Amino acid sequence: MPEQDVTVGQLLLAEYQSVKDEQKTRIGFRDNLLYVTLAVVAAVIAAAAQAKQASMLLALPPVCVVLGWTYLVNDEKISAMGTYVREALGPRLAALAQPGGGFEAFGWETAHRGDERRRSRKAVQMVVDLTAFCAVPLAALVVFWVDGGGGGLLVALSVLEAIAVAGLASQVVWYAKGA
16 A cells, blocks of 8 residues: 655645534534523523522522533634634645745635624623623522522522622623633
């Protein structure tokens, strides 16, 4: 069986395909986390209302923080992959394709970022993320606090949950500013 030479260009294209496949998988997973969060919120609110137990709402903050953090980490990795393709992989492949310069590989990776409405879409997405993963659990905590039916241990737990939700909110805003 004869040896088959693999070129650097073929390796870079294979790497590109691998990165894009992982990016696509992460996008699907990330986007589904919003639906999972909505389902969990609805289920917990329905159960708390049916049982007339505001303390059951204390389940929302940790669930929303875990789902929100997972969403945020995946979103960051998706962006990091795009940056890698734009800033490392694309230029290396372009240099192989046209050693003198002037060729831009994977132009879409850069072109879609130049959309004039990108900033407003990012701002709206940040509001959606803050609402789903932070405002809803904070509202649940407010309902719990107003109900006043929890003992000292549950109140202490609720304060810790509020701190965790506030921490997640700060990370959502911080990541959105860097995007």
